[in-house]
Amino acid sequence: MSKTITIGVTDLSFHRVTAAIIAHVLSDMGFDVTRRYASHQANFENLKAGDVDMLSSAWLPSSHGIYKADVEELEPLIELGLHYEPYAHWGVPDYVPTEAISQVSDLLKPHVLSRTIKHIQGINPGAGISRFSIEMMEKYHLNEAGYHFHTGSEEDCFGAFERAVANKEWLIVPLWKPQFLHHKFNIREIADPKGLLGTVDRAVLLLRQDQAYKFTSEQRVQLDNLCFSNEIIAELDYKVSREGQDIEVVTREWLMK
Numbered sequence: 001m002s003k004t005i006t007i008g009v010t011d012l013s014f015h016r017v018t019a020a021i022i023a024h025v026l027s028d029m030g031f032d033v034t035r036r037y038a039s040h041q042a043n044f045e046n047l048k049a050g051d052v053d054m055l056s057s058a059w060l061p062s063s064h065g066i067y068k069a070d071v072e073e074l075e076p077l078i079e080l081g082l083h084y085e086p087y088a089h090w091g092v093p094d095y096v097p098t099e100a101i102s103q104v105s106d107l108l109k110p111h112v113l114s115r116t117i118k119h120i121q122g123i124n125p126g127a128g129i130s131r132f133s134i135e136m137m138e139k140y141h142l143n144e145a146g147y148h149f150h151t152g153s154e155e156d157c158f159g160a161f162e163r164a165v166a167n168k169e170w171l172i173v174p175l176w177k178p179q180f181l182h183h184k185f186n187i188r189e190i191a192d193p194k195g196l197l198g199t200v201d202r203a204v205l206l207l208r209q210d211q212a213y214k215f216t217s218e219q220r221v222q223l224d225n226l227c228f229s230n231e232i233i234a235e236l237d238y239k240v241s242r243e244g245q246d247i248e249v250v251t252r253e254w255l256m257k
Contacts, residue, residue: 010057036052086201088129089175
């Protein structure tokens, strides 16, 4: 009889891609795998409650460190793998001149204010990039200059970027790597001298310690050796999110290479 395992997955496209790869690996180990999707914070709450056995993927220490610490007040967690090295950034389309916008404070220049879309569209409020962006709006005095940051869905954010690029408009996109837009577009990162966007994180699989008994030492080593890259996840994410390919097929084919 196969063992069962439930993975908590943050319900964003690139997290779904990573979790699909992990699910294939677990299935190959003989597990009956269930994936449970939730928003950032709810995903960690499910891990804390024991409703999921493991979580894919945690970005540590910057983006999800506060959520991990909350879980570990109740249950120790085991980190496995280095799936990729994500980080948050603000970017502009590559046709926006560097001499016009090279850092966040440049958004206050009069000619930049006159050219740039004032609506800065983010994703859900629990995401690290959303928390960081809200602070940036305040600390760089962007609200006072007429910019507005809004949370929303993935498609709200990515669609706003794609529409602006289609019209060669100037806009700011609060983004991160890996993400499928990077596979198609050259998005130039702008500097954040105040360091509000966090550091380069480690994307890892978190396993509740009380569920570690389900794995042999060899299986733990195998999971700990899983290593992808920002570029790999962005490419697979693009195939699924914009080319409409099946996530199970795309991720299985990548594993078989």
